[in-house]
């Protein structure tokens with residue numbers, strides 16, 4: 001569970017506030033960033049998150065993935081901030097990880113919203129690749145793992161354990177591209193959680209469908225084949 005168990009949240013936040021005061025980080029000057037940090041901490045210490053475990057041909061994701069991100073956040077090596085209303089990254093998604101700045105940007109901090117939680121899981125997969133300096137990975141490869149991790153978290157939630165279809169919060173009635181990403185990711189999550197298939201073979205039809213969906217989705221159209229920026233934190 002990283003350096004702090006969930007019950008130690010107050011202690012962790014106190015330490016963060018003190019450290020940020022010492023180092024001039026903006027957590028202290030903007031209390032909203034302290035909330036954002038607390039929210040990320042709360043999500044990453046959720047018991048369900050510790051059960052996320054799978055492997056693609058290039059990437060392994062398990063509780064250590066999320067522990068290393070939590071630890072980096074607690075140490076102040078990754079900063080968590082709340083995007084303001086004018087931030088163009090709000091259009092990109094519920095959360096964004098900026099590798100060059102070691103910055104996790106959230107668009108909302110609402111523990112009642114499943115999408116807020118799953119987006120932190122998605123971005124934490126990217127953050128872990130930055131920590132691990134996985135500059136050998138392509139954009140599509142880190143995205144594949146990030147979408148699957150989100151869907152696995154959803155499948156592990158009691159509300160969706162028996163769901164026959166992709167949960168509502170992973171659907172967008174106005175975006176076929178969005179749905180094309182989460183449909184195969186959800187199918188993979190069902191295989192991983194229900195059938196215990198932890199290692200997804202490269203020729204898995206859903207993994208291939210997820211790959212094509214990433215290739216075709218607007219944010220990745222020109223970058224999907226590029227190597228990722230993973231310069232460490």
Ligand SMILES: [Zn+2]
Nearest residue numbers: 122126143146
């Ligand atoms: Zn992503």
